[in-house]
Amino acid sequence: MSQFATTAGGERHVFPDLKTVLACASPRRSGDELAGIAAASDVRRVAARMVLADLPLTVFLDHPLVPYEEDEVTRLIVDGHDARAFAPVAHMTVGQFRDWLLSYAATPDVLTALAPGLTPEMAAAVSKLMRNIDLVTVASKCRVVTAFRTTIGLPGCLSSRLQPNHPTDDPLGIAASTLDGLLFGIGDAVIGINPASDNLDACMTLIRMQDEVRRRFDIPTQSCVLTHVTNTIAAIERGAPVDLVFQSIAGTEAANRGFGIDLAILAEARQAALELRRGTVGDNVMYFETGQGSALSADAHHGVDQQTIEARAYGVARAFAPLLVNTVVGFIGPEYLYDAKQITRAGLEDHFCGKLLGVPMGVDVCYTNHAEADQDDMDVLMTLLGTAGVNFLIAVPGADDVMLNYQSLGYHDVLTLRHLLGRRPAPEFEAWLSRMGMLDETGRLPPQGPHAGSVTRLLGNGA
Template sequence: MDVELLKTLLAHATPARSGDALAGVIAPDAASRVAAQRRLADTGLLEILETPLIDPDRDEVSALILAQHDAAAFAPIRAWSVGDLRDWLISDAADPEAIATLQWALTPEMAAAVAKISRNQDLIAIAAKRPVVSRFRTTVGLPGRLSVRIQPNHPTDDARGVAASILDGLLFGCGDAVIGINPATDSPEATVRLLRLIDELRTGLDAPIQSCVLAHVTTAIAVMERGAPVDLVFQSIAGTQGANRSFGIDLAILREAHEAALSLQRGTVGQDCMYFETGQGSALSANAHHGIDQQTLEARAYAVAREFQPLLVNTVVGFIGPEYLYDGREITRAGLEDHFCGKLLGLPMGVDVCYTNHAEADQNDMDNLLTLLGVAGVNFVMGVPGSDDVMLNYQSTSFHDAAYIRRVLAKRAAPEFEAWAQGMGLFDAAGFLVPEDGAALLADARFDRLLRAARLEIAA
C-alpha cells in the first residue's frame, strides 16, 4: 500500500478531534469517516506492517517498531485484516493469555487501526481482558486492583506543602503506584532535595511505595551519579524521532538511564524502574507529526515505552489543551483509545483523567471517564489534592475520586500497600478505607516521628 494512502486512511478513520483538524488530516465529513473505517477494516495487517509511516532510515522510532516485531508470533494472524483482528479480540476465544501472545506480533499502527474501527464499549471490553502487571516495591496492575499516584506538586517545591499533600494522599489509601512530584525547577539540587524528602517519609513509615521526581531524564542520570535515592526514572516520550528530539531525548539516552536505574536494584518485588508519560498531540505541537493523525502517533510512543519494561505508563490525556482534544467527548474517547492501545501492546497503562480550564469539559466529564477506565481495568490514576494541580494549573482526579472508584467497582490497592495500610489502621480487612479516615494512623508513633522529620527537613 502507498504510504500516503495509509496515512490518509488512518487519519480519516479516526473519530473527530480538534488536533487532527489543526493538522489538516481530519476526514472532511462523517460520511468520509465511515467510508475510511470500512476500508480500514478490510485492510490487511500485513499491508500495515509492510508500509512504515515514516522511513525507518530517517526515524529511529520506526526502526524500533520493525525491530520489535515478532514474525513467529505474527504468523498465525498474518492473513487477517484489521476487522478480523477486532472481531477476534471481542470474541470469547480472546482470553487474557491469548491476547498476551500477540504483544510483539502487533505493531502500534495495527493497534491504532483496531481502535479506530471500535466503539467505546469495544475499547473497554477488550482492555479489561488484558491485565498487564509490573513490579517495583508494589505490584501494579493485578486484576481487581487499582493503584493511585500521589501527585503532591507545589509551585515552589516547598517541603511543607509537598509533605502535607503526600500525607493527605496516604490517609486516603493512595500512593501505591508512585509518589511522583513534578518539580517546579529541573535543577539537580531541587531533584535531590525532593527525592530525599520522599525517601525519608517512606522509610519513616516503613511503607512499600516508590518515588519519582519527574525531572528530565538527563537530570535523573546526573543525580544517580551523585548517589541520590532514585527509584523510578521519568521521561515524557512521543511517537516520532523529531518529537522526542523536542523533549531533548533519543533512544540512546533512555537506554543509559534505564541501565543506571537498574544497577541501583532499589526494588523489592521487582525492578521495573521506568515511568513514561505521553499524550495525544505532542508530535503535532513539536511540528514533528509527518502528516500522521495524533492517535496513531500516540500508539507509536508505546513502542518506545515497551522497549524499557516500565513500571508505569501514563497518558496525560487532556493536559495539552483544547487545541488537540476540544471537549469532554474528545477527551473521553482519547483516554479509552490510549488505554486500549497500550494494553494491547503490553504496557502497564494508567491515565491522568484531566482537562485544562480553557477546554469545553468539567469534572462531570472526568467522573465519566474515570468510571469507564475503572471498568476497563486501568492500572492507575492520579491523586491530586482537591483535583486541582496548583503548580501545573490543570484539573485532574482527587484522593476522594480514587476512594470513589475503588469502592464502587470493588477495586483494591496493590497487595503490598494494602497489607501495610491495614497494619496502619487505614484499610479494613476487606481492603477499603476505615470509617475513621485514618485516625488510627494519626495516633501511630511512626506517623508522629514522620511529622517531626518533615519539620526538621524544612528547618534545615
Template sequence: MLAAASALRSGDELAGLAAASATRRVAARWVLADLPLKAFLNEAIVPYESDEVTRLIIDSHDAAAFAPIAHLTVGGFRDWLLSEAADEAALAAIARGVTPEMAAAVSKLMRVQDLIAVAKKIRVVTAFRSTIGLTGRLSTRLQPNHPADDPRGIAAAVLDGLLHGVGDAVIGVNPATDSVPAATTLIRMLDELRERYAIPTQTCVLTHVTNALTIMERGAPVDLVFQSVAGSEAANAGFGIDLAVLREAHAAAQALGRGTVGQNAMYFETGQGSALSANAHHGVDQQTMEARAYAVARAFDPLLANTVVGFIGPEYLYDGKQIIRAGLEDHFCGKLLGLPMGCDVCYTNHAEADQDDMDSLMTLLTVAGCSFLICVPGSDDVMLSYQSLSNHDALYLRSIMGLRPAPEFEAWLEQAGIAAPDGTLRALADGASPFVRQLAETIS
C-alpha cells in the first residue's frame, strides 16, 4: 500500500513496486488515508527480529510524544499538520513520537505546497561553532572537492567559497581516496586554515566512520564525524557500518569537546535508492526506506543531515520532476522527525534533468525553511562528476528571501571585511580589507 501510494519513481518501477496506473495510485492513497497511525506501531514493514533499524525505531518510540496524535488516521494527521494547531511548539513536541513510516505515509498524501507549508513551520536548531537552523537564516556547506586531493586546489576552492559568504554549516571535503593518511592531511590543513583566521565554522573530511575513529585515536583535530546511512540493517552493512560503530564514533567525537557554541558533532548523508541499490529494501518503496534512514541519523543528534537527492542517478529518480518531489519529501520527513535537514540539490549528467530543475528545487526548499544547502564552485563537482549548486546560488537565495548565514559566521564575514554590515559582499578588487588580501595571498 505504501509503495502503491507513492508518487511515481523510477526506482520503485525498477523494484516492481510502483502502482501500475494512476487509478491504482489514487486508490492506494484513499486506503492509506483511513489507516490509523497506531498501525505502524503494531505492524513492522521490515521485521523487528532481523533488523536493528526497526528495533531502533520501535524501542526508541516516545509514547508520550505520540499521545496527542495517537487517535488520528494518516489522513487526519495530514489535516492536523496543515492546521493552525500544528504550530512550531506542537510540531517539536510530537517529533519523537512520529516514526519514519508515519512521516513517509503522510507525505504520500501531500501536494508540493503541503510539504512546503508544514516544513516551514518546523524549526530544528543545532550548534557546534556556528548555530544552524535559526529563523531568517540559510546556511551552506562549502564543498571544495579535488580529483587528486591536492591541498592547494582544495584551499583555492575554500577561498572562493569564503569570499562568497559560503561555508557556515561546514567546510566539507569528499576525499578522492579512502586513505587514512590522505584524510588526516586534509583534516589538519582545513583546521589550520580555520584556526589561523578564527573562522567560526566546522570542518569535515567525509571519510568512512571507521577511518574517522582511527584518525581521532591518532590525535588529529576532527570536528564532525561523517557517515552515509540507510534505512535497513542490511543496507547499512553495505556501507560497512552498524549502529554500534556509530555509537562508538559519536562518543569519541563528543569526548573531544571541540565545539564552542554546541556539541552536535555528527554529519549524516542519505539518498533515495540506496537500500534498493544494495538489494536491502525488503520489498519497501524507496521513499519509505529513505525516511527510515532518518531514524538512524536522529539517534545521534547530528549537527547536519542532508539528502543527496539526485546523486544516485536516474535509475531511482528519473527526471527533474521526480527529483524535485523527492527533495521536498525528504526535507519534510526529516524535519518532521526532528532532524536539522539540508539538501544537496543535484543531478547526474545522464539524468533527464538540468539546472532549471535545480533552480526550482533550491528555491522551493529555501521557502520551506531548509537548514542548509551544498555549494560547489561553478555548480560542477570536479571530483564526484555531478551537478550541484554554486556559491552564487546561495547569494541569489539569501538575496531574494532576505536570509543571512549563521550569526557567528555573519559576524566574522563583517569583521573580516568580506561582507558589509547589511550583508552585501565586497568584491576582492573593490576596496577589500587587508584581511581578505592576506587570506588570498596565504592560500595562493
C-alpha cells in the first residue's frame, strides 16, 4: 500500500506503511522505543494521529498488519469478522469513529451489537486518538457479562480475583491467604493460584485443595490453578476437578508459539472443560492473561506496536468465550512500560480495547520494583478502572505477592473501591457473604472482629 503523509508544525511527515502510522500514533512508551518503532518526536506523534484520524476503518480489513498467510491470529480475525455487525460504522474514518463512540448514540446495547464487527486493529487505532477519560467513558458503556458459578460484569458490580500465591505452594499458606481474602469479600471472579511448580502432580494437589475449600464452605465461585494449558488438559484426563482452564496468550502466532500454544490446543482445552459441566449459572470455562510487550519480548511482534498487538490478543480470547480475561499490565517491567504514566495509560487502553471487542475484561493493577511506580499510582489506576466499569480486579494480601515478587492491589483496596463507588460483588457471591453474616444492613462489608461468626467459621478458633 502506498505511503501516508501529512504536514504538521510546518513540517512534512511521511509514514511508509500502516503499521508505522499506528506505532507513531501511540502514546510514548519504552517498549516501542526499545523496538525502534516509536515516533521520534512529539510533533511526529501528533502528525501520525492526524493521518490515522482520516483513514477509513475499512483500511484494517483490506491491509492486515501481520500477513494473513503467515499468522493464524490474523486469519482468525479476518475470517471471523462479522460484516453485518460492522455495517453501522463501515463508512467511518477512525476520527469519526472516536466521535461516534463518545456520542449518546453509542449506547450499551448498540456497542454490544457492534463488537463482533470490530477488529482488534480498529479498536487499537481509535484508542490512540483518545484521551484517558475517553477510554474510561466509552468502556463504561460496554457491557460484557459472563458466568460459571457466579455472574460477572453486571451493571453496578465489581468482581475480584483472589490470588493466594505462595513461594513453595504450601497448602496452609495458600489457605491462609484465601481465607483472609474471603473475609474481605474477595474471590467472586475466581480464586486463582499461580503455582510455583509446573509439576502436574503438584498442580493436581492444588486443584483438589481449592475444590475442597470451596465445597467445605459452600462458596459460589470458581477456582483455577494457572498452569500451562497442556497441564490442565492432562489434569482433566486424570480426573481433577477443574473449573477453569487458564492460559497466557498473545497477539501473534509466533508469540503464542513462544508460550507453547496455538489456537487448536486452546479449542481442545475448552472442549475438555465444557464436558465436565461444572458451571451452575453459565458455561464460560476459559481464563486468559495478556500484557503489552509480550510479543516483543518473544521477538514476535512483526514491527507492530505493542498496544496493537495486545488488542489482537483479545481477538484470540473472544473466540473461546472466556469467563475472565485480564491484562497483567505493569508486570512486564520498565523496558516495556517505564513508569506509572505509561502503566496507567496501558491499563486503560487494554480495558477499553477488550471491552469494545466484547471481552470480559479485568486488570491486574500492578508494578515491579524496578518500574517508576508505587502504590499511590495503583490507587489512581484502580479508581479510573472502577469508574470505567472494569469486570474484575486482582487482589493479594497486603498488595504484596510473595511468590511472583511484584505488587498488585491488596484486599483492602478492592473493598475500598467497592464501598467508594457503590459497586457490589457478583450476586451469587454477595448472597453467600450475606449468609455468612458478613454484610451490614446497607450491603457494606464492615471490619470482621476477631470473634465474629465469619472469622470463627472460616478460621476456626485460632488454635
